[in-house]
Amino acid sequence: xxxxxxxxxxxLTRRAQIRLxxxxxxxxxxxxxxxxxxxxxxxxxxxxxxxxxxxxxxxxVQSLLTAIAIDGTETLSSVAFATRQPVTVELKKQNIWGAxxxxxxxxYSVRAPESRGYTPYTVSARIDETAERFEQVIxxxxxxxxxxxxxxxxxxxxxxxxxxxxxxxxxxxxVLREQICFIRNTLDQREREDTFRLKRLKRKKTRAExxxxxxxx
Numbered sequence: 001x002x003x004x005x006x007x008x009x010x011x012l013t014r015r016a017q018i019r020l021x022x023x024x025x026x027x028x029x030x031x032x033x034x035x036x037x038x039x040x041x042x043x044x045x046x047x048x049x050x051x052x053x054x055x056x057x058x059x060x061v062q063s064l065l066t067a068i069a070i071d072g073t074e075t076l077s078s079v080a081f082a083t084r085q086p087v088t089v090e091l092k093k094q095n096i097w098g099a100x101x102x103x104x105x106x107x108y109s110v111r112a113p114e115s116r117g118y119t120p121y122t123v124s125a126r127i128d129e130t131a132e133r134f135e136q137v138i139x140x141x142x143x144x145x146x147x148x149x150x151x152x153x154x155x156x157x158x159x160x161x162x163x164x165x166x167x168x169x170x171x172x173x174x175v176l177r178e179q180i181c182f183i184r185n186t187l188d189q190r191e192r193e194d195t196f197r198l199k200r201l202k203r204k205k206t207r208a209e210x211x212x213x214x215x216x217x
Contacts, residue, residue, distance in 0.1 A: 004179055006186035014180045018173060025168040031097045032161040038096055039154040046147040053140035060133035067126040079127055082117040087138060099157040104146040110135045 004010060067076055089106040113120040113128050120128065 004183065006183045006190075008187065011180060011183045011187070014176050014183065018176045018180070021168050021172050021176065025165055025173075028161050028165045028168070032158060032165065034097050035099060035154055035158045035161065039151065039158060042147055042150050042154065046144065046151055049140060049143045049147060053137060053144050056133060056136045056140050060130065060137050063126065063130040063133050067124070067130045071124055071127055075123075076127065076130075079118055079123055079131070083131055084117070085111075087142070089142065096154070097157075099153050101150040101153045102146060103150075104142060106142050108139060108142055110139060 064076075087106065087108050089104050089108075092103040092105060094101050094103050110132055113132075116131055
């Protein structure tokens, strides 16, 4: 045990520290509960969107391979160049009990064939289908990416919060309680010794008083 002064002031100080540590642990547990609830809610959303994106990717790749085999790479490259479109997203920061996460908002959606930059009747239905399916992949990715980021941030904050709770409950509080026990035992021992000394002095004084009276006579 570290060197501490076994005084009543130190005893009161340690008790105040315990109350503060217990309040801190309670707040951290509440924070962790909120973060876990948010994590589980986001996990459900993420799993659903990820499954949709995986399915969309499989279909898009199948359409691409079919289009390459029949229409040729050169035709697809020409169409891909014509259909290029920037994807605009708006980032929004959100704070969840100290966890800063980035949300994404976008107006992106799958375009109609006539809006892709080429004349629909000049390309095959296979190419149209391929373009549409890859745009669906992008649409899903816009939802999946921020959800994955949010899960990672929440998971890290849950781990940090759990470590802090454990540090308070398993390290700091036991040490403080042990110190309080040591101080209290020391003070009790001192009080017993003081009481014993007072009783002994009282007995000595009681024995001395008859002798003093005899001497006066």
